[in-house]
Amino acid sequence: MNDDTTNHPSRVLADFAARLEHADIPAPVLRRCEDLFLDWAGSALAGKTGAPVQMITAYAAQMGPQDGPSEVLVSRSGSSPFFAAMANAAASHFAEQDDVHNGSVFHPAAVVFPAALAAAQALGASGRDLLVASVAGYEVGIRVGEFLGRSHYKIFHTTGTAGTLAAAAAAGRLLGLSPRQMLDAFGSAGTQSAGLWEFLRDAAHSKQLHTAHAAGAGVTAAYLAQQGFTGAKHILEGAQGMAAAMSSDADPAKLTDRLGQRWALAETSFKFHASCRHTHPAADALQQVFQREKLEPSQVDSVTAHVHQGAIDVLGAVDVPETVHQAKFSMGTVLGLIAAHGRAGVGEFEASLGDTAVSSFRPKVTMALDPEVDTAYPARWIGKVTVRTRDGRELHGRVDEPKGDPGNTLERGEIEDKAIRLAEFAGAATREEMRGLIETCWSLERLPRVGRLLPGAAR
């Protein structure tokens, strides 16, 4: 029998999640949480057209209640917290436009916000409570991901596994679980923790099931704990706990790393361009040159993207893309979109194959291995381009951190724009409706009760 009175990592983390208060959280962290919430809503709406999203949403409607207090974003319907969390989580990660925490290789928004929103709407919680609970979910999930380590990520999809605890922390905080109940919720979440990478080999739909399962299991764990359902007290570091089962390099110190001082939420990156991550630094650098010099694509003679070897390895194969997916791995296409449209979002990619402004720019782009960029990688993703103009100028662009990373984060206008475009792209919400949702996000602090983010569908 474990000693029930001492502090051990699982307990310290659960205590933190249960006791976290609004006053404990610095204002910039709360503002960033609002940013991430809007970014999540856009990403989830962007999942509307995804086949696996539609199937999980249909399953939730089939197995759940006809209506309920918790909003299913892509269907504009109401359900119970469990199924709303499940359906929204399935939608969150589909367009791959949701946020990512680099150190834990964990996508917090996809599992935290579905659970938090579902519980908040069911409980009639305030916007402030939603924010506090979401911060708790981020801080817990990211630390669990860091704890499970690289060996875990080789076989397990960390967003699915650590995601159960992240979702439980968020839902549990909204339910007002005591520290002891929160530890029970962690136990019940961790013992449902699952998600294997094997599906990648078959390009199967499991990624959406993983986020759905994690959010649902976390909600279950939290609601059960509220009733007094007990769980393992050392679910993370115990001899038959998650690390023993699913990791060979787990580090318990990560679980409690500077709790209350370090805000892991603020380390989370937004995804800006809708392309392969290896194209982002050069895209940012080119955007800088175009904006600074007020260039037109026709003025450009050539572009050299100075890249790390990994970029050449991954992107070198695609010359003229034949599918939208391939276009996202084509440096010429990405830089062509930046040059012609100033952006490389999901909508631009969808139209890129027949876009003559892009196809005429694409041959101007070459990649060159750059020693400085290559040496800095992967700790830093430096972006460098050299642009030669028809009138003989040589222009240089450089970014030291890709757009969306914490040191080069998105402005609120950019986040709004991304969310509106994602929702419109998927036909999930109009610009008008998104304006309302955005207003909700920016006023969460003052919202006495979290209602629906979008108008309901006609029944």
Added chain:
Amino acid sequence: MNDDTTNHPSRVLADFAARLEHADIPAPVLRRCEDLFLDWAGSALAGKTGAPVQMITAYAAQMGPQDGPSEVLVSRSGSSPFFAAMANAAASHFAEQDDVHNGSVFHPAAVVFPAALAAAQALGASGRDLLVASVAGYEVGIRVGEFLGRSHYKIFHTTGTAGTLAAAAAAGRLLGLSPRQMLDAFGSAGTQSAGLWEFLRDAAHSKQLHTAHAAGAGVTAAYLAQQGFTGAKHILEGAQGMAAAMSSDADPAKLTDRLGQRWALAETSFKFHASCRHTHPAADALQQVFQREKLEPSQVDSVTAHVHQGAIDVLGAVDVPETVHQAKFSMGTVLGLIAAHGRAGVGEFEASLGDTAVSSFRPKVTMALDPEVDTAYPARWIGKVTVRTRDGRELHGRVDEPKGDPGNTLERGEIEDKAIRLAEFAGAATREEMRGLIETCWSLERLPRVGRLLPGAAR
């Protein structure tokens, strides 16, 4: 990308489950399946009073629809297949009276029947379809448990992990999944596979959550596959599949071991006595002597139970039990119950602490290490007792296989009696109601449509 056309273990097993027909299954296996179904229903009803069972059932009612086609046994209510499967699975394993497959250390009934019954009731399937689907679930789950091996069981609760595939196979067969869809269902089930032993250290409620989760996840996997939701095709043996993630001694040959010839379902053991398994062989041997000699407890001077060392290690600590739980680990109490009442069921144990017939018999019992019994263990659990009577006789009892194991299985009358007693004990059904349920079990083959097993509660 995996080769999609060749036969590999996951596919062969999925094909078997999808194509299994009534005509393929020998009649004795079908009859045994009916036996196991009744035994399961009794075990699930016995869970009614369990706190974790009540909490999961309440959660299902909170998150699920108000009513539905699938029966929640302990609450006499209707729900969707997902929540009915979850609630019934939570109930199945609580009293620890449900069946067990020794080789796989897997409790098939607790996960297979909840999923099968829930789907059958929702689909209006026939009793014959329910039986075929249940056999598919047993054959799949047991083989997955054997495949995952001993290293898996050290950390993972096999009934929780292998249980997701067992439940998916059963529900999937009822849904009429194609072989390809069944393989997808296996992928979705396996990537949700979870359940850690860590909770044992804290005597937490997780065991009920594990069976509930497995049955629910299996139902989800099957229903999603019916919609076309794809999963990993090598979820069991793939490089990032279940074995790679959760076992170090997995043997893929076990997955397809004599499919269609060997019926693993028929190897499943019933639990007869409600006590620690180590007391069962001696209890059976004593029962044999008492029945053969028509003895009364008062005629007995002493009993020697000839046991293996493990029995002495586990049972030696308890002299006079102070709790019902301890009574189940007291050889003197168990043999006292057999002597006084002819049985050691849940009801007898509940009354055993104040039972003078038992407490007066208890001091007559001693254990002695027996070389033959000890050498045969654990492959065979031989039961041997020597009874000395007050009139100077020395009587010997011996069983080579404990009551309930395949070679010494229960008669239908014994299964009926056990189920009735379990249901009555928990106040979950009257003897009359159980008579109706038993009639349903014995007529499953002829039932055109599986209805409720018990009358519904007044609303």
